Amino acid sequence: xxxxxxxxxxxxxxxxxxxxxxxxxxxxxxxxxxxxxxxxxxxxxxxxxxxxxxxxxxxxxxxxxxxxxxxxxxxxxxxxxxxxxxxxxxxxxxxxxxxxxxxxxxxxxxxxxxxxxxxxxxxxxxxxxxxxxxxxxxxxxxxxxxxxxxxxxxxxxxxxxxxx
Numbered sequence: 631x632x633x634x635x636x637x638x639x640x641x642x643x644x645x646x647x648x649x650x651x652x653x654x655x656x657x658x659x660x661x662x663x664x665x666x667x668x669x670x671x672x673x674x675x676x677x678x679x680x681x682x683x684x685x686x687x688x689x690x691x692x693x694x695x696x697x698x699x700x701x702x703x704x705x706x707x708x709x710x711x712x713x714x715x716x717x718x719x720x721x722x723x724x725x726x727x728x729x730x731x732x733x734x735x736x737x738x739x740x741x742x743x744x745x746x747x748x749x750x751x752x753x754x755x756x757x758x759x760x761x762x763x764x765x766x767x768x769x770x771x772x773x774x775x776x777x778x779x780x781x782x783x784x785x786x787x788x789x790x791x792x793x794x
Contacts, residue, residue: 652731665726666705676754680730685746686723692748696738701730703750735760 668682680701684692687705695702704727732752739751 665722665724666728668728678736678752678754680750680752682728682748682750683746684743684748685721687743687746687748689743692743694738694741694750696732699732699734699736701732701738701750701752703728703730703748 666683668680671679671681673679680703682703684705686708688708691708692703692705695704705725707723707725733754735756736752736754739753741748741750743749
């Protein structure tokens with residue numbers, strides 16, 4: 631059984647469509663070709679580097695696009711030179727397209743091509759309002775919100791009216 635059916639979940643849950651897209655992307659990634667090879671390295675708590683082996687490609691042959699939590703790295707095949715006849719051709723020079731699903735708040739910082747390796751720097755930047763914050767504990771009795779006082783006064787008035 632290779633397929634997961636999420637349709638019962640989506641009939642009763644709202645906002646989980648991203649889960650289905652992630653599952654579909656993971657299944658498609660497992661079936662996708664493995665060219666070019668790559669590494670994903672965690673360089674710090676919130677920093678990552680994606681390294682792809684792109685021997686034979688120049689900067690003008692590679693395009694990197696980040697949109698909607700997806701990083702797309704594609705390369706068009708470099709122009710082949712027909713000067714010699716190969717006895718063995720083991721270095722692939724074909725076009726490629728690799729997609730990587732990025733977690734929330736992951737931003738692409740930059741990319742560099744060095745010695746046939748493409749390095750893409752990524753950083754997690756959580757907005758300040760989503761970070762945990764420390765709540766100070768005050769001494770003494772807590773102050774009640776004004777709305778509770780109105781509710782208690784209304785209940786007292788209702789009790790007086792019922793007694794009369």
